[in-house]
Amino acid sequence: MALVRLAVTAGEPAGVGPELLVRLAATPLAASLVAITDRRLLERAARRCGVSIELIDDDGSPIDSRAACTLRVRHVPLEADEVPGQPDPRNASHVLATLAEAADGCLAGRYAAVVTAPLQKSSINDAGIAFSGHTEFFARRAGAEVVMMLASPQLRVALATTHLPLAAVPAAITPVLLTRVLRIVDAELRGKFGIDQPRIAVLGLNPHAGEGGHLGREEIDTMIPVLDALRGEGMHLLGPLPADTAFVPAQRAHYDAVLAMYHDQALPVLKSEAFDRTVNLTLGLPFIRTSVDHGTALDLAGTGRADPSSLIAAARLALLLVARGQEQHGP
Structure with missing residues (x-):
């Protein structure tokens, strides 16, 4: 062969x-x-x-x-x-x-x-x-239309935005972007990784996922309406979750992949624990x-x-x- x-x-x-x-x-x-x-x-x-x-x-x-x-x-x-x-x-x-x-x-x-x-x-x-x-x-x-994902044997992290200055990220997190990215991640977890019902944890943009609007309204005004609409289509989405606790072992058992809002929000976690075994792949x-x-x-x-x-x-x-x-x- x-x-x-x-x-x-x-x-x-x-x-x-x-x-x-x-x-x-x-x-x-x-x-x-x-x-x-x-x-x-x-x-x-x-x-x-x-x-x-x-x-x-x-x-x-x-x-x-x-x-x-x-x-x-x-x-x-x-x-x-x-x-x-x-x-x-x-x-x-x-x-x-x-x-x-x-x-x-x-x-x-x-x-x-x-x-x-x-x-x-x-x-x-x-x-x-x-x-x-x-x-x-x-x-x-x-x-x-593509999405960047980094994957180790223990964790998969996709990025809503990639190589953007941090100051440009909030304006880039739009309903259109989030919808497109989540649909690609869901489809590729099914098609490339063979997961029948993917569970995707979505990180909030702000500390504590906005803390009910006190630390930012992006979660309330943009993210939650998108997640609710996609749940209505049958996607299994968790969040928006606070990024500081989303990677603890008890949380990891509940999802197959994480969607981070920007490059350095989640990648330090991944690289610090599996730098030599982590792979960058392009979904879509x-x-x-x-x-x-x-x-x-x-x-x-x-x-x-x-x-x-x-x-x-x-x-x-x-x-x-x-x-x-x-x-x-x-x-």
Whole structure:
């Protein structure tokens, strides 16, 4: 039986992504790994890591097995050779080209899923290209409405807003946004995670979920009417809940996922307890996309010491979601 083809992007060339990708390839993961990046970048990363890796030009053909330390490559050339720890805006076009190939390849059926290593958003913006992140890029490329979720073995957290300044969050939490996000999360918990009746805990925006309007009225004026309307459609929604107590063990038993209102409201909890096992995934895309839950770690780039655990977890989750989709819909 042919192995699942996973596209893997290397992210920021000057970051730890290329080294993580090489270490992923050194594992016996049962997948046809296709690195979308510069072949020479991988060769240099392998030398820094002290890993002997066989790089094979990808011709798109299926394979039934993969030996550890072998990696197929879809070559996308760098504009300038990387200097570890020093992102170069000249390579912004290279990074975006790797993401475009991964997305377009998934849409065309060349890859079953894409797994992404971390990139440096500031370097792309320094090149004069407006860019806010992987999630937003893939959403535009696929013409899809999406939601960012981070998942560990113990906890799943989706975000109503992603890379917004905190001052812009209250105005962004609208009935239209909340309705769209909750419908996507509910549908993907059913479709991707196989949960028949998902239970979603919705965090309030304000301390103590507004405390009856004394600490803010967003819960009363915006959130509660949306949650009540969606409950009327059959969704199982808890909240709005105070964020400071929503993650205690007694609460966790009552939900399958959490919807946080902004990026740092819930992610510190997740990352503090399972940083090396947490995976970033994009809900709502017409293909599977998973990623590491950390940044480019420029201080570690070039040392060969970066921990590949999150990238390995992302690849394993991608394989699990592909297998679950095949069980539901056929290969």
